[in-house]
Amino acid sequence: xxxxxxxxxPDDAARLLGRKPLAGLRVGxxxxxxxxxxxxxxxxxxxxxxxxxxAEVRGGWRLERMLPCAAGLAKSTNGASATAxxxxxxxxxxxxxxxxxxxxNRxxxxxxxxNPGDAAxxxxxxxxxxxxxxxxxxxxxxxxxxxxxxxxxxxxxSVLPIEHDGARxxxxxxxxxxxxxRRKRPACRVTLxxxxxxxxxxxxxxxxxxxLAVPTASLAAEARAVATGVAPTPRHxxxxxxxxxxxxxAAFGCVLGQLADIILYNAPLAAGGRNGPDPVHEMRxxxxxxxxxxxxxxxxxxxxxxxxxxxxxxALADRLAPARDWDVFVAETAVTVAEAxxxxxxxxxxxxxxxRRRRQAYAALRDWIDSPEFRRLGITxxxxxxxxxxxxxxxxTQQETLARDLEHFASHALARRLRRLTAAGEAIEQLDAxxxxxxxxxxxxxxxxxxxxxxxxPGKSTRRFLRRxxxxxxxxxxxxxxxxxxxxxxxxxxxxGPRAHAAGLVRGFLAARNSDTRSHIARAWNRFHRLDPxxx
Numbered sequence: 001x002x003x004x005x006x007x008x009x010p011d012d013a014a015r016l017l018g019r020k021p022l023a024g025l026r027v028g029x030x031x032x033x034x035x036x037x038x039x040x041x042x043x044x045x046x047x048x049x050x051x052x053x054x055a056e057v058r059g060g061w062r063l064e065r066m067l068p069c070a071a072g073l074a075k076s077t078n079g080a081s082a083t084a085x086x087x088x089x090x091x092x093x094x095x096x097x098x099x100x101x102x103x104x105n106r107x108x109x110x111x112x113x114x115n116p117g118d119a120a121x122x123x124x125x126x127x128x129x130x131x132x133x134x135x136x137x138x139x140x141x142x143x144x145x146x147x148x149x150x151x152x153x154x155x156x157x158s159v160l161p162i163e164h165d166g167a168r169x170x171x172x173x174x175x176x177x178x179x180x181x182r183r184k185r186p187a188c189r190v191t192l193x194x195x196x197x198x199x200x201x202x203x204x205x206x207x208x209x210x211x212l213a214v215p216t217a218s219l220a221a222e223a224r225a226v227a228t229g230v231a232p233t234p235r236h237x238x239x240x241x242x243x244x245x246x247x248x249x250a251a252f253g254c255v256l257g258q259l260a261d262i263i264l265y266n267a268p269l270a271a272g273g274r275n276g277p278d279p280v281h282e283m284r285x286x287x288x289x290x291x292x293x294x295x296x297x298x299x300x301x302x303x304x305x306x307x308x309x310x311x312x313x314x315a316l317a318d319r320l321a322p323a324r325d326w327d328v329f330v331a332e333t334a335v336t337v338a339e340a341x342x343x344x345x346x347x348x349x350x351x352x353x354x355x356r357r358r359r360q361a362y363a364a365l366r367d368w369i370d371s372p373e374f375r376r377l378g379i380t381x382x383x384x385x386x387x388x389x390x391x392x393x394x395x396x397t398q399q400e401t402l403a404r405d406l407e408h409f410a411s412h413a414l415a416r417r418l419r420r421l422t423a424a425g426e427a428i429e430q431l432d433a434x435x436x437x438x439x440x441x442x443x444x445x446x447x448x449x450x451x452x453x454x455x456x457x458p459g460k461s462t463r464r465f466l467r468r469x470x471x472x473x474x475x476x477x478x479x480x481x482x483x484x485x486x487x488x489x490x491x492x493x494x495x496x497g498p499r500a501h502a503a504g505l506v507r508g509f510l511a512a513r514n515s516d517t518r519s520h521i522a523r524a525w526n527r528f529h530r531l532d533p534x535x536x
Contacts, residue, residue, distance in 0.1 A: 152178070164201065236265075252301055280323050284324050312380060320365065322361035417445060
């Protein structure tokens with residue numbers, strides 16, 4: 001990734017180029033110019049629905065992505081397919097002001113091998129440009145009728161050449177306002193162009209004194225969101241979706257980029273605490289999936305850079321876990337027991353105490369998400385997903401594995417995880433709680449791996465495998481929920497004293513609910529154990 005786009009707090013924009021980390025790096029004078037960008041769409045947002053944005057800038061036009069496309073170029077609203085660009089045509093993401101100060105490749109494509117039209121838009125990469133022309137009629141793409149101005153950016157760009165770690169870089173700070181009419185707010189984008197390794201080092205350094213982070217939406221999407229009052233659409237949801245025909249390297253980049261997008265998008269929502277428990281839950285699942293994917297691809301990608309990303313995700317997981325555990329206890333477990341005993345005042349007091357703990361957990365999570373450590377994690381994940389410099393540290397065997405088709409790698413990786421999961425044999429009902437907990441973790445890792453790689457093997461057997469694996473994980477999860485609830489009750493000081501009665505009611509409810517859990521686990525295990533692997 002020779003270009004990294006970041007978002008900065010507007011208050012830091014004016015001071016960024018004068019910050020201490022940049023003071024001794026200048027190799028020339030900053031150049032400044034006024035910038036105006038106007039985005040066009042239909043009244044009902046036809047282009048936005050296709051994940052596209054049409055920008056008019058400095059007398060020219062460009063059609064760029066607002067959302068990734070998983071299956072090539074999107075179709076326009078009138079049903080016509082997007083015009084394919086000829087070999088060698090520009091797919092690069094031009095900088096927001098309409099010029100590329102360094103002449104370096106600004107491509108939004110994943111350099112690890114995926115095609116530009118595929119789901120290869122890693123976080124931190126500029127929005128991929130599909131087409132551009134001096135006049136709209138030559139844009140080379142079918143556009144809907146009734147286009148009108150819908151959002152704009154007004155401000156200035158400051159471009160500064162610097163030298164960092166012996167490499168020449170260009171830093172561009174775009175500051176101004178986005179929106180439309182009375183709906184406007186300040187915005188600031190910072191773009192680093194040049195040597196990939198030097199870019200990452202500098203970005204991590206700047207993220208300490210400046211609130212500089214990987215953006216969760218393009219500038220076009222941000223401007224449209226301000227103009228309409230509707231939050232930007234998340235770039236990805238749920239499990240990663242891989243297009244066909246990828247190498248191992250391209251697949252790893254896509255998986256990492258998609259899950260990093262989900263983590264970064266949900267982070268401010270989780271920190272705010274005003275959107276309910278879903279952002280924390282989605283963020284936590286994405287962290288688990290990404291850590292599992294790093295382990296899945298580890299034979300090919302294991303190196304210090306990936307280890308650093310995994311360690312950062314572990315630190316994030318440690319902050320998400322208490323918030324999620326208290327969410328479940330307050331909103332599910334305590335509520336269910338209270339519904340059965342609505343007149344018990346001790347249960348209401350217990351829930352109030354748990355709610356205070358939940359708020360404390362959210363406060364700790366918010367502090368960490370607002371810290372430089374989380375911003376550095378975002379930059380690290382973006383560099384792994386879209387960059388290639390870290391691959392130079394891999395050995396020859398790993399390099400060869402990265403270049404292979406994903407299908408060959410997938411079958412071996414899935415078989416390895418299945419062997420670990422089924423090593424307990426068929427007599428699962430005889431295992432103790434610790435052994436069942438270990439199987440639950442292996443089932444979860446097996447599910448995450450299967451979800452990522454299942455698109456390579458479409459069919460009923462794949463869907464059946466995933467369905468029965470999810471049933472097994474769900475049954476095992478009931479035991480774990482009880483263990484977590486007991487741990488939280490202990491933290492509330494319920495062994496004795498005024499909360500002991502309410503805690504006893506909760507523990508009794510959990511024991512009754514889990515009384516037949518072992519038999520359910522055994523049945524789910526046997527149904528899963530009889531399946532043949534779908535990748536054979």
